[in-house]
Amino acid sequence: MDRRHQEVIDFSSSLSDVWRLLNEKERELLRKSASVQHFKKNQMIYGENDEPKFLMCLLKGKVKIFKEGVGGRSQIIRMIKPVQYFAYRAYFAGEKYLTAASAFEACSVCLIPMPVVEDILKHNFALCKYFIHQLSVDLGIADERTVNLTQKHIRGRLAESLVFLIDSYGLEEDSTINIYLAREDLANLSNMTTSNAIRTLSNFVMEKVITLDGRKIKIIDEEKLRKISKLG
Amino acid sequence: MDRRHQEVIDFSSSLSDVWRLLNEKERELLRKSASVQHFKKNQMIYGENDEPKFLMCLLKGKVKIFKEGVGGRSQIIRMIKPVQYFAYRAYFAGEKYLTAASAFEACSVCLIPMPVVEDILKHNFALCKYFIHQLSVDLGIADERTVNLTQKHIRGRLAESLVFLIDSYGLEEDSTINIYLAREDLANLSNMTTSNAIRTLSNFVMEKVITLDGRKIKIIDEEKLRKISKLG
């Protein structure tokens, strides 16, 4: 049994959400056509304007989805954690990718050819429903985000990003956020410059909302943080 | 034949996109369960936090979808024209409405109970695909919009809104945009204050990109407008 096949067997147990919606025949189809690929830290998974070919499922690691904006400034659109599906929007819309994805840390990604997914969709209403639901949720998040990023002030935006990171990746026992972002990434997530991300973080430290140790962010007063996030 | 039924017959011919995907039985089901409602100018169609119950199809008029942001500032998320479907995202996501919708001018809206839609979806893959496609396209637009609204400067954002209006509602023979927005709405679409919308419009007039006559906006140099929109 070659290594590749081995991995396919492995991942199938963890594809949870989608896997549960399939019958044995469909699962067999996936086992045959899916493959696992590994990405090094900062490696590109797909780029803006690439042709979408695969439904991707993040098995291990963290992925950032981002867009290059005006003047090279990049905006992080969302972060992916295991086990989340991504990279399917463009295909369904009949477009090229509008965003890019890169491995935020070393990643294992399961690739399922979109035509295979489409074939299964034809006879599997539960899976259709899954995608409709997922896309609807994401669209809601995107609409929220538009208003938050444009209308909230810098403190509110940064606080919101921290809350988002807490909710996505959780806290360690010592209340450290379970992901280590460079200040620049935090800025790209919050729509501000790196300097302002740094400054505002310092302010939060002074106000005893967080403490900093390099890229480690420890949450001291989560309630206050959520309040700052809400009030903009 | 009562007036209501009459209207149902009328609309069925114009529901185009979706209607085409249905068989006779499904159409009959729609005819029975759908109804048409009229809204006066500025009347609320649904509000933030309302429970979503209907798939809506705009038959006549114009609708704006917006969100109340920080400090009463509202942000127009998208505009709907005939014959477009809307109001379904929240139901599919299992959420209340995150946005509000109001009649921008006198409107006729066809209401289809979401449970009926879901019933049809179960056995109609083409319709599933329609929604998956539509949601995917909208999600792409939302992602684009996030970056544009946050990173482009005021001229770029206003120009983009004008281009959007041209593409959505078209131009009359004399190159007037086919929708008459208050400066405030234009501002809410472009994420700026009313004063700045007015000022920037005036600048565009001076630069001979447009001319103004009250709310009538006549496009003089569309190419230049698109250029301003692109370059931020």
Add this chain to the structure above:
DNA sequence: TTATAACAATGTTATATAGCACAAAAGTAC
């Protein structure tokens, strides 16, 4: 070890845009 680069912190300056006040114009109601 030193050299080199990437990142973090912070102060200073410049500027885009919001906020406000007020006047003019246009709609709307009575």
Add this chain to the structure above:
DNA sequence: GTACTTTTGTGCTATATAACATTGTTATAA
């Protein structure tokens, strides 16, 4: 018609934030 509200247009001021420059700090490599 008059009174009233809403919308539009402009100028002025305040301010949030970007842009830039500098310095300190930490990693990485030679």
